[in-house]
Amino acid sequence: MLRRSKFFLLSLVFFNYPVSIISQDWKPVNSPxxxxxxxxxxxxxxxxxYPRPQLIRKEWKxxxxxxxxxxxxxxxxxxxxxxxxxxxPFPIESSLSxxxxxxxxxxxxxYKTTFQLPDNWKNKRIILHFxxxxxxxxxxxxxxxxGTHQGGYDSFSFDITEYLIGSAEQEIILSVWDPTNDGYxxxxxxxxxxxxIWYTSVTGIWQTVWIEPVNRTYIKNVKLIPDIxxxxxxxxxDYNSIQNDDEVEITAYDSSKEISKERYYYSDLITIEIxxxxxxxxxxxxxxxxxxxxxxxxxxxxxxxSYFAMRKISVEKDSKGVPRLMLNNKFLFQFGTLDQGWWPDxxxxxxxxxxxxxxxxxxxxxxxxxxxxxxxxxxxxxxxxCDRLGMLVWQDMPSGDLYASAGDNNEIxxxxxxxxxxxxxxxxxxxxxxxxxSIIVWVPFNEGWGQxxxxxxCNWVKHYDPYRLVDGPxxxxxxxxxxxxxxxxxxxxxxxxxxxxxxxxLALGEFGGLGLPVENHTWKNKDNWGYRSFNNTDExxxxxxxxxxxxxxxxxxxxxxxxxxxxxxxxIEVYGLITYDRKVDKMGAxxxxxAIANLYEVVK
Numbered sequence: 001m002l003r004r005s006k007f008f009l010l011s012l013v014f015f016n017y018p019v020s021i022i023s024q025d026w027k028p029v030n031s032p033x034x035x036x037x038x039x040x041x042x043x044x045x046x047x048x049x050y051p052r053p054q055l056i057r058k059e060w061k062x063x064x065x066x067x068x069x070x071x072x073x074x075x076x077x078x079x080x081x082x083x084x085x086x087x088x089p090f091p092i093e094s095s096l097s098x099x100x101x102x103x104x105x106x107x108x109x110x111y112k113t114t115f116q117l118p119d120n121w122k123n124k125r126i127i128l129h130f131x132x133x134x135x136x137x138x139x140x141x142x143x144x145x146x147g148t149h150q151g152g153y154d155s156f157s158f159d160i161t162e163y164l165i166g167s168a169e170q171e172i173i174l175s176v177w178d179p180t181n182d183g184y185x186x187x188x189x190x191x192x193x194x195x196x197i198w199y200t201s202v203t204g205i206w207q208t209v210w211i212e213p214v215n216r217t218y219i220k221n222v223k224l225i226p227d228i229x230x231x232x233x234x235x236x237x238d239y240n241s242i243q244n245d246d247e248v249e250i251t252a253y254d255s256s257k258e259i260s261k262e263r264y265y266y267s268d269l270i271t272i273e274i275x276x277x278x279x280x281x282x283x284x285x286x287x288x289x290x291x292x293x294x295x296x297x298x299x300x301x302x303x304x305x306s307y308f309a310m311r312k313i314s315v316e317k318d319s320k321g322v323p324r325l326m327l328n329n330k331f332l333f334q335f336g337t338l339d340q341g342w343w344p345d346x347x348x349x350x351x352x353x354x355x356x357x358x359x360x361x362x363x364x365x366x367x368x369x370x371x372x373x374x375x376x377x378x379x380x381x382x383x384x385x386c387d388r389l390g391m392l393v394w395q396d397m398p399s400g401d402l403y404a405s406a407g408d409n410n411e412i413x414x415x416x417x418x419x420x421x422x423x424x425x426x427x428x429x430x431x432x433x434x435x436x437x438s439i440i441v442w443v444p445f446n447e448g449w450g451q452x453x454x455x456x457x458c459n460w461v462k463h464y465d466p467y468r469l470v471d472g473p474x475x476x477x478x479x480x481x482x483x484x485x486x487x488x489x490x491x492x493x494x495x496x497x498x499x500x501x502x503x504x505x506l507a508l509g510e511f512g513g514l515g516l517p518v519e520n521h522t523w524k525n526k527d528n529w530g531y532r533s534f535n536n537t538d539e540x541x542x543x544x545x546x547x548x549x550x551x552x553x554x555x556x557x558x559x560x561x562x563x564x565x566x567x568x569x570x571x572i573e574v575y576g577l578i579t580y581d582r583k584v585d586k587m588g589a590x591x592x593x594x595a596i597a598n599l600y601e602v603v604k
Contacts, residue, residue, distance in 0.1 A: 025085060026043045026066055026085055026087055026098045027098060028041075028095040028096050028098060028345060029095050029097075029098060029099065029100035030095070030100070031095035031100075031344060031345055032344065032522075032523050032524065033344035033345070033521065033522075033523060033579075033580055033581040034095065034344060034345045034581060035343060035344065035345055035351055035355060035581050035582050035583075036582070036583070037350070037351040037352040037354060037355040038095070038096055038343075038344075038345035038346065038351040041096060041351055041352070043065060043066055043087055044065060046064040046065055046087065046088070046089070047062075047064055047089065047208050047352065047353060048062055048064070049353045049381060051129070051131055051207070051208040051210060051379065051380060051381065052129075052380055053306075053307075053380055053381060053384040054222075054224075054306050054307070054380065054384075054435040054436070055219075055221065055222065055304050055306055056304060056305045056306065057212055057214070057302075057303070057304060058303075059118075059120075059121070059212060059213055060210055060211065060212040061115070061117075061118070061210060061211050061212070062208065062209075062210050063088070063113065063115055063172075063208075063209040063210055063211065064088050064089055064208055064209060064210075065087070065088060065113075066085050066086070066087055066088075067085070067086055067087075067088045067111050067112060067113040068082035068083075068084065068085060068086070068111070068112040068113065069082060069084045069085070069086040069092070069099070069109065069110060069111050069112070070082045070083060070084060070110045071101065071103055071107050071108070071109055071110070072107060072108055072110060073106065073107055073108070074105075074106055074107060074108050074177065076108070078110075078140065078143075078173065078175075079110050082110065082111075082112045084099065085098060086098060086099050086111070088111070088113075088205050088209060089131065089205045089206055089207050089208055089209060089349055090206065090346050090347075090349050091134070091202040091203055091204050091205070091206045091346075091347050091348055091349060092109060092203050092204050093200055093201055093202060093203060093347060094202075094343075094345065094346050094347040094348075094349065095344070095345040095346070096345045096346045096349070096351060102192075102201060102203070103176075103178065103203045103204075104192075105177070105178070105179035105180065105182050105183070107177075108175050108176065108177050109175070109176045109177075109178075109203055109204050110173065110174070110175050110176075111172070111173065111174040111175075111176070111204070111205065112171070112172065112173050112174075113171075113172050114169050114170060114171050114172070115169075115170055115172070115211070116168050116169055116170070117164070117168075117170065121213040124161075124213035124214060124215065125159055125161045125213065125214050125215065125216055125218070126159070126160055126161050126164060126211055126212075126213055127157050127158070127159055127160070127211065127212050127213075127214060128141075128157060128158050128159075128160045128172070128209075128210075128211050129155065129156075129157040129208075129209065129210050129211065129212070130149070130155065130156055130157065130205065130207070130209055131155050131206075131207025131208045131209070131379055131380075132151075132152065132153055132154065132155060132205075132206055132207040132377070132379075133149065133152070133174075133176055133204060133205050133206070133207075134152035134153075134176075134178050134187075134190075134202050134203060134204065134206060134348070135150065135151070135152045135176070135177065135178040135179070135183070135185050135187075135203075136148070136149070136150045136176065136177045136178070137149050137150075137174055137175065137176050137177075138174070138175045139158060139172070139173075139174055140172070140173040140174070140175075141160045141163035141164070141170065141171065141172055141173075142163055142164065142165050142170060142171050143171070143173070144163050146158050146160060146163055150185070150421065151185075151186075151421075151424070151425045151428060152178075152185065152186060152187060152202075152398070152425075153186065153376070153377040153398055153425065153429055154377075154425055154428035154429055154431075154432055155207070155380075155432050160211075174205070176203060176204045176205070178201070178202075178203040178204070180192050180201045180203075181201075183400075184400060184401045184414070184415065184417065184418035184421065185400050185401075185418075185421055185425075186397065186398040186399065186400040186421070186422060186425050186450075187398060187399070187400050188374075188375040188376050188398040188399060188400075189340065189374075189375055189376075190202050194571060195572070196529075196572070197573065199340075199342060199347075199570060199571050200347055200571065202347050202348045206347075206348045206349045207349070207379050208379070214240075214302065215301050215302060216240070216241050217239065217240060217241040217242060217243070217246065217294065217296070217301045217302070218239070218240050218241075218294070218301065218302040219237065219238070219239060219240075219292060219294055219302050219304055220238040220239060220240050221237070221238040221431075222235055222236065222237055222238075222292065222304070222306065222435070223235070223236035223237075223238075223434055223435065224236075224290075224306070224308045224434075224435045225467060226274075226277075226308060226309065226310045226311060226312070226437065226467075227312075228277055228279060228310050228311065228312045228328060228329075229312070229329075231273060231274050231275060231276075231277055232271045232272065232273060232274060233252065233260075233271065233272050233274055233308060233310070234269065234270075234271050235250060235269070235270045235271070235272065235292075236268060236269050237267070237268055237269070237270070238268075239266070239294070242266050243266070243296065244265070244266065245265065245266075245296070245297070246265070246266040246294060246295065246296050246301070247263060247264065247265055247266065247294070247295045247296075248263070248264055248265075248266055248267065248270065248292065248293070248294055248295075249261070249262070249263040249292070249293040249294075249295065250262050250263075250270060250272055250290065250291070250292050251290070251291045251292075251293075252272055252274065252288050252289070252290055252308075253288060253289040253290070253291070254278070254288060254289075255289075259274070259275070259288075260272045260273055260274060260275075274288070274310060277310040278310065279310050279311060279328045280309035280310055280311040280387075280390070280437055281311065281327060281328060281332070281390065282332075282369040282390040282391065282392060283390065284390070285309070285387065285388055285389060285390030286309065286310075287307045287308070287309055287387060287388060288307060288308050288309070288310070289305070289306075289307050290305065290306040290307055290308055291303070291304075291305050291306075292304050292305075292306070306435070307387075308435070308437070309387060309437035309438075311327065311328060311437050311440075312326075312327070312328050312329065312467075313325070313326070313327055313440040313441070313467075313468060313469055314326045314329070314469075315469065315484050315485075315503070315504065315505045316329070317503075318331060318603075322558045323503050323504060323505045323506070323558075323560075324505055324558075324560050325469070325485075325505045325507075325560040325561055327392075327440075331560075331603055331604075332369070332600065333555055333559075333560065333561070333599055333600055333602065333603065334369060334370040334392055334507075334560065334561035334562075335367075335368055335369060335370060335551075335561070335562055335563075335564075335596060335599050335600075336363070336368045336369065336370025336371050336372060336392065336394075336561075336562075336563050336564070337363060337368055337370075337371060337372070337563060337564050337565070337566055337567045337577065338372050338374050338510055338563050338564070338565040338566040338567070339359070339371045339372060339373055339374060339566065339567045340374050340376065340566060340567070340568070340570045341373060341374075341376045341378055341382075342376075342568075342570045342571070342580075343355070344523065344580045344581055348376070350379075350382075353381055355582070356378070356379070356381060356382050356385060357385050358582060359567060359568070359578075359582070360382075360385050360386055360389050360391050361389060362567075362577075362578060362585070362589065363391065363567060364389055364390070364391065365589040365590070365593065366577065366589040366592060366593060366596060367589075367592070367593040367594075367595075367596030367597050368391075368596065369390070369391065369392055369600070370391070370392040370393070370394065370561065370563065371386065371391055371392070371393050371394070371567075372393075372394040372396065372443070372509070372563045373393055373394065373395050373396055374396050374446070374566075375396045375397070375398045375399045375446060375449070376396070376398060377395070377398065377429055377433070380432070380433075380436075383433060383436035383438055383439065384436070386436065386438035386439075387436055387437060387438045390438075391438055392438060392440055393436070393438045393439045393440065393441075394439075394440070394441040394442075394443055394471060394563075395429075395433065395439050395441065395442055395443065396443040396446055396474070397422075397425075397426050397429065397442070397443065397444050397445070398425075399445070399446055399449035399450045400418075400422065400449075400450050401414055401418050401422070401450045402414075402450065403448060403449050403450065404448035404449075404451055404476075404477055405448065411451050411452045411453065411454060411477075412448075412450065412451060412452050413452070414450075414452050419452065419453070422450065422452075423457070423460075426444065426457075426461070427464070430442065430461070430464060430465055434465070439468065440468055440469060441468060441469045441470070441471050441484075441485070442461050442465065442468055442469070442470050442471070443470075443471045443474050444457050444458060444461055444470070444472060444473075445457070445472065445473045445474065445477075446473075446474045446475065447473075447474065447475045447476040447477070447489065448473065448476050448477045451473055451477055454472055454473060454477075454480045454482050455480050455482050457472075458470050458472040458480075458482035458483045459482070462483070462484075469483070469484040469485060469505075470482070470483040470484050470485070471483055471484070471485040471487050471507065471509065472485075472487075473487075474487045474489070474509040474510075475487060475488060475489035475509050475510060476489065481500065481502050481504075483504065484504055484505060485504055485505050485506075485507050485560075485561075486499065486500060486502070486504040486505070486506050486507070487507045487508075487509035488507075488508060488509065489508075489509050489510040489511070490508060490510070490511050491510070491511060491512065491513045491531040491532075491565070492511060492512055492513060492514060492531055492532050492543075492547065493508060493511030493512065493547065494508055494511045494547055494550055494551055494554060494562060495508065495511075495554070496508065496554045496557055496558065496559045499558065505560040505561070506558050506559050506560055507559070507560055507561040507562070507563075508554075508559060508561070508562040508563065509563055510563055510565050511547070511562060511563070511564060511565065512531070512544070512547065512564040512565045512566075512575065513530055513531030513532065513565045513566075513575045514530055514531070514532055514534060514540055514543060514544055514575055515528070515529060515530015515531065515532060515533040515534065515573075515574045515575040516530070516533070516534045516535075516536070516537065516539075516540045516574060516575075516586055517574045518574075518579050518584050518586065521569075521579040521580070521581055521583060521584050522569070522572075522574060522579075522580070523569070523571045523572055523580055524571075524572055527572055528572050528573075528574040529572060529573065529574065530573070530574055530575035531565075531575060537586055537587065537588075540586060540587060541587045541588070541591060541592065544587060544592065545592060545595055548592070548595045548596065548599070549595075551599055552598070552599065552602045555599065555602045555603055556602065556603065564577075568580055568582065577589075
């Protein structure tokens with residue numbers, strides 16, 4: 001049975017204080033498709049779950065809900081009037097925002113909301129958190145400028161204590177500017193004119209907004225590093241206003257049983273022993289619970305609850321001298337899907353936590369053990385679900401700037417500003433996702449999209465996170481021998497890369513793309529496409545199974561991983577296993593599950 005973290009359930013049941021709002025004239029705008037979760041969405045209860053499952057505190061307040069908005073030309077300043085309503089955190093272009101408008105690089109999207117602080121938060125520092133905003137945002141609290149953030153995928157926060165006023169009602173105003181594909185910034189598959197493999201633009205707030213109270217001295221972050229060989233967990237801390245005689249106490253639990261406890265004077269790095277560790281894997285996604293307390297002369301300053309997994313990912317040679325992807329020092333063939341993470345009614349934003357969970361659970365039903373999250377970063381709760389369901393993740397960096405053509409032995413030339421922005425966002429994304437042990441591979445570049453300084457970037461990622469693998473350029477422009485994985489793309493495939501004998505594991509980073517439009521479940525009535533098209537589910541399933549039948553021979557030749565395109569249809573792409581609205585499973589998970597399961601038995 002899959003086990004939820006005990007501490008995390010407590011945070012959901014007892015400590016979520018949803019923002020109190022009145023449902024004002026909100027309804028989804030017309031959309032070609034909708035999901036069942038979007039159809040049942042209530043504006044007063046939008047994504048109410050605790051948004052940061054790796055660092056949980058008791059008290060918090062959710063600011064999701066109906067905000068005011070206005071779109072104004074870029075040269076105009078702070079607006080006085082906000083005539084429209086928008087449902088946060090859905091991007092303004094989406095149906096569920098209740099707006100369904102594009103903004104454009106010549107305009108600014110302005111948001112406004114108000115909130116009240118609970119009485120028991122007096123004398124606390126108040127931290128305002130944004131899960132993600134695309135792309136450049138400026139924050140004002142009670143008409144005073146607080147700060148700026150650039151980045152469409154990384155979470156960020158501001159201490160707004162000094163900007164609060166004595167009255168019960170506090171005001172937030174936020175401006176957002178997003179040039180989409182007219183800019184150099186990481187943007188993934190967003191374009192101003194969607195078509196083919198490129199999708200509708202996403203502007204503004206698209207993940208949960210929330211506040212929490214802390215003391216002046218508190219734990220800003222923890223970095224959890226499992227070591228299964230030495231049976232230890234390394235814990236790296238980032239504190240605010242720490243003093244030399246402060247103490248930190250760490251306790252690890254197996255369910256409710258305490259298995260390890262350490263207490264030190266404040267330190268940036270602490271280890272705890274994990275005897276007889278239960279190793280995390282797709283077949284046994286075991287999670288330990290963790291509690292951290294920060295004390296000063298016996299007085300509790302801060303307490304957080306988290307969880308961790310004991311697992312290891314590496315590339316090692318097998319008995320025949322073939323480099324293989326190893327999980328916990330054993331070869332496990334990795335078979336998964338390319339996953340875009342788009343929704344017909346919410347675009348970048350899933351309409352509910354249950355919807356996020358559904359996609360992962362459905363892939364488990366199919367028998368997949370891997371997801372390649374393609375040029376998009378998900379909310380933290382997505383990776384939490386991957387952790388507890390036992391789903392491996394290859395995480396792409398969202399692409400941006402210019403594109404190199406297939407086969408070009410060249411990298412693109414970025415400006416210094418473009419390089420800086422890419423590298424800053426890449427670091428921030430790695431930092432915020434670091435503790436999710438389901439993530440085993442970082443993918444800095446896909447098919448030459450924004451690819452530059454390949455060797456330097458891949459080497460930096462490997463140095464910054466030596467406990468995961470790097471798939472340098474996924475597909476196409478692999479002229480540099482960078483990373484841990486040699487990766488090719490082949491449609492429909494499957495095939496194996498011609499080994500360069502450079503000690504990298506071999507992977508088929510994309511294949512398949514088998515298309516089937518399902519009537520009444522397509523984004524458009526015509527112009528839908530797949531790399532190869534079929535007329536009915538039987539044709540589709542039979543051809544899919546014929547591809548699967550070819551993979552065992554490739555595994556024997558040295559293939560370590562294969563990634564089928566893709567989980568769901570997206571806009572006019574109809575080569576998903578599931579329709580874009582998640583209402584039709586095209587092949588039937590149970591009808592192909594056995595064939596997929598057999599792949600894991602080829603090499604033991």
